[in-house]
Amino acid sequence: MQHSEQPEPPTEAGVVPETNEPSSKRQKISHDATVDQRDRKHGMAPIKPEYLISLEPQDVVDDDAAEGTVAAGDDATGKSDPRDSGGKKGKKKQKGQNHNRSFGSFEDSLRLCNSRMLSNEFSPKTCKFGERCNMCHDLRLYLAEGRRPDVETLNGKCPVFESYGRCPSGWKCRKAINQNSMIIRTRDLVSLMSHQPTLNGILHEKKVVLEKSEAYIKWLDRDSEITHKIYNRKQGTEDAPVDPNNLEELRAQFVDPPFKPSEKRKIYFGRETPVLAPLTTQGNLPFRRLCTDLGAQITYSEMAMGLPLIQGQKGEWALMKTHESELASPRYTPENGKVVEGYDNSKDLKWGAQISGNQAWVAMKAAEALTKFLPHLRVIDLNCGCPIDLVYQTGAGSGLLDTPNKLEKMVRGMNAVSGEVPITVKLRTGVRDGRPTAQRIIERLAFGNADFRERLGAPGTAAITLHGRSRQQRYTKKANWEYIAECAALIQSYKNKKHDLTDTAMEPDASTQANTSDDRMYFIGNGDCYSHVDYFDHIDNAKVDSVMIARGAMIKPWIFEEIEKGQYLDKSASERLTYVEKFVRYGLEAWGSDEIGLGHTRRFLLEWLSFTCRYIPIGLLEHLPPNLQDRPPKYRCRDDLETLLASTNYKDWIKITEMFLGPAHPNFTFQPKHKSNSYEIDAEG
Known part of the structure; x- marks a missing residue:
């Protein structure tokens, strides 16, 4: 693979001086020359020989020495971390799940009253x-x-003060309080966070009534009671084949829903x-703000649980906060x-x-609550x-994949x-390996149950995202x-299939359809997209409308x-460090610049750094494209x-946070999910 610029070979110390060239002159590799046909060892990143380090064991005395090499398959010392039970015989190592982890406490030793x-x-x-x-209540005592x-x-x-001219943390803000800032901060201080309604007790105290859902x-x-009664009486089991007589009786007793879906706002997914x-x-x-700055065109909230949403729990509604860049x-x-x-x-x-929800009534009430209190909402997934x-x-x-x-x-x-907000769905191929069920579910979401679609029409799914792995x-x-x-x-064949399933008299009502007059349903692919080559290859060859990117964006958000x-x-x-600084600034704006806000920012920054450490610079690779699943041998970097x-x-990750957030709180702790390079997102939506 010929690059426009070859990096200098490493010095004896294994370090190449950092270049000061502008970004326009940095190494850029075009799409036309990305694939090298040389043999690649499966699962191993192709690091250039001059950057490889011999695999001879090295004793690391302190955590500073950890910066000298980058290792795969072990941490800085090569020893197992006792927190992941790697060295305890007979105890199964925890991996592949989000286990409860404590990050310690991070708050002021004296808690200042909100009235002050x-x-x-x-x-x-x-x-x-x-x-x-x-x-x-003693401000001087608190400050001292x-x-x-x-x-x-x-x-x-x-x-926060730089961006908005005011700081909601007031006297708790840990950014250089002096006499001038003390005077400024006492002027018209209001919360900068987007307003969220007080929704406690929606279900039990009926403070907010969700009329449509009820x-x-x-x-x-x-309708379900009538259906079960007819099937159980005549056939003895719900799983028995459908009897035409049952369908006739169901049609006779069918009552229209209390209202039809509203016309949906049109959305677009494309290349x-x-x-x-x-x-x-x-x-x-x-x-999300960082990814939006770097070119992400569609973003989603973290997965919110349906029942806490309709109960009005603040933690779940906090996930719904957005920034103007996403609007x-x-x-x-x-x-x-x-x-x-x-x-x-x-x-x-x-x-x-x-x-997320496990019952129809939970999903319906959560959807209505979201559309009722969030005016800026593209879709509900x-x-x-x-x-x-x-x-x-x-x-x-x-x-839900086993309960269509x-x-x-x-x-x-x-x-x-x-209301006018479209509904979309994100699936996996199935629950178990070798038993994919996505095709059957997609057909159900496009047309509805074959036995009842003429009564109810299509469910009205505007878009489907499919992650190419099973549960x-x-x-x-x-x-x-x-x-x-x-x-x-x-999905491409559904338009023709629809004409075979319906005639003029049985044409489904347009209000029950997905997104367009011709019933077009968008389809997005998801999984292992780590470069623009992967992205365009999936669109051109898999014929998806767009690609959803998860871990690839976490490792390198500039994808x-x-x-x-x-x-x-x-x-x-x-440049990568400037992205870390951006994250910190955005984090302090979101969670506050007081002790608790700094702690939250540090915690989520450390989570992100546990993914960014897996990035292998393009200039160190022998040939392209890079693979998301590849792990590198032991190698040295350019500076x-x-x-x-x-x-x-993880001690080096903490060092990076201290560049922007200062020393961590004495009670703050960070426990990596796994040892070394095994970090995974466990609950990708």
Whole structure:
């Protein structure tokens, strides 16, 4: 593979001085010369020989020495971390799941009362708890002993104050409090976070009534009761073949739903709209903002659980907060034949919400609550792919793949109560290896149950995303893009199949359909997309409308920039560090610049760094394209900063956070999910 510029060979110390050339002159590799036919060792990243390090064991005395090499298959010391039980005989090592992990506590030693937090020192507000309040009311005592010293990083300035001219953390802000800032911060301090309604007790106290859902659930219960009664009486079991006499009796007793779905807003997925997947934990607001800056055209919230949403739990509603960058319109090509009739790009948005539920009534009420309280919402996506046990065992996530009747009811009900917001679904190929069920489910979502579609019409799914792995596979092995292509071809055939299934008299009502007058349903593929080559290959060969990117974006979020430019970008270590700084600034804006906000920002930054360390710079590879599943042998990088960013030692990740957030709280702890390079997102939506 011939590059436009060859990196200098490493010096004796294994370090190449960092280049100061502008980004326009950095190494850029075009799409036309990306594939090298030389033999590649399966699962091993093809590192250039001059960057390889011999595999002789090396004793590492301190954590600074961990920056000298980048290892695969072990941590900085080569010893097992006792926290992952790797060295205890007889105890099974935890891997592949999101296990409960403690990050310690990070708050002030003296908790300042909220009545003082945003008040002038000499005219404080009255505390509503009076003498019963157990928080600190002495501002001078709090500043002297109750909080840690000011953080001087980021030029000693509060990113929130720099962006908005005010800081909601008030006196708790740990960014360089002085006399001038004390005066400024006492002026009209208000919360900068987007307003979320108080929804506690929707279910039990009926403070908020979801009228559409209540009416539709009553109709659905009655219809299900009649169906079960007829089938059980005449055939003795629900699984027996359908008797035509039963269908006639069902038609006779059928009552129309209380209302029909509203006309849906038209949406668009295309070649120019790469999608950032909904990611549990890491799909937070700061990371989504960073990906949006780098070219992501569609984003989703982290997966929110349906029942806590309708109960009004603040933690779940906090996942629904967005930034104005996500409320812009995505790119689109008006001349593209796939643009739907009536699509208005100015009314389209980038951001959608993803929810999970195990019962139809939960999904319906959650969908209505979201559309009622979130005015800026592109779509509501139903998660049918989450593989973790906590979700699967309740019947939600990938548990819905084995219950197509329930899944159809959920989508049909959500479509009925969601107003103009379209409903989309994310699937896996199936629950078990070798037993794919996605084709059967896709047909059900496109047309509905074959026995009842003429009564109810189609469920109304606007788009389907298919992750090319089963629930059993989780994130191991390669995604099955051949199967995704088969499903894409199946969807392409639905328009013709629809004409065979219906005639003029039986034409389904347009309001029950997905997204267009010709019933077009978008189809998005997901799995192992790690470069613009992968992205365009999937669109051209698998015939999907767009590709959803998950781990590829977590390892290198500039993959969206590569897709837009159609070329590889060899990002320098200093550029990658600026993305870390951006994340920190966005994190402090989202979670606050007080002690707790810094702790949350540090925690989620560490989670992200556990993925970015897997990035292998393009200039170090012998040939392309890179593979998401490849792991490198032991190698050295081109400069010290690049080596630090590639370290798999979590102590080095903490060092990186301290560049922007200062020293961690004494009680803060970080436990990596696994040892070394085995990090995975466990609950990708």
